Amino acid sequence: MGYSDSPRNLTEEAALYINSDLEAEQVEEGHRIEGNIKYYYGKRYERDSNNRRLAIKKHGLNCYACEFNFEQVYGERGKDFIEVHHIKPLSTFEEAAEINPEKDLVPLCANCHRMVHRKKGEVLSIEELKEILLKQKE
Numbered sequence: 001m002g003y004s005d006s007p008r009n010l011t012e013e014a015a016l017y018i019n020s021d022l023e024a025e026q027v028e029e030g031h032r033i034e035g036n037i038k039y040y041y042g043k044r045y046e047r048d049s050n051n052r053r054l055a056i057k058k059h060g061l062n063c064y065a066c067e068f069n070f071e072q073v074y075g076e077r078g079k080d081f082i083e084v085h086h087i088k089p090l091s092t093f094e095e096a097a098e099i100n101p102e103k104d105l106v107p108l109c110a111n112c113h114r115m116v117h118r119k120k121g122e123v124l125s126i127e128e129l130k131e132i133l134l135k136q137k138e
Contacts, residue, residue: 045090048099052084055105063109065116065129070109082107085116089123 061082062069070078085108086099099105106126108116115132116124124132 046096047090051099051101051105054101055084056080056082056107058102059105059107061107063112064106064126065108065112066133068109068112083110083113084108085113085126087126089117 061071061080063082064085070081072078074081084105087104087106108126112129116126116129
């Protein structure tokens, strides 16, 4: 069995993996123009700022995965700053649902939040992200 010049079908899983990696890290040579305005129509899920406030009140301002604290690193500029992550992504809900800030939301720094959502269709759990961080420290 050898290589073929004819196209082959990729499994959906393989295609998602390849596309998400390409989208995340497209690199082009040379200088390109940026900053043109594009209008698009898309879906955006409403969030309640009270849930965010209550989650921070309960869990604090340290990243749940890596313990990063913006104020400790950036001083006054980082004071009271952290992203809040929905443990169950809103995009998986069939309809609007009640969110429990204590159980459904956790604070994550921008880097950890991005890594959790980096691959389309593959949202990492906080435990999976912590395992990755621990492995990298070894």
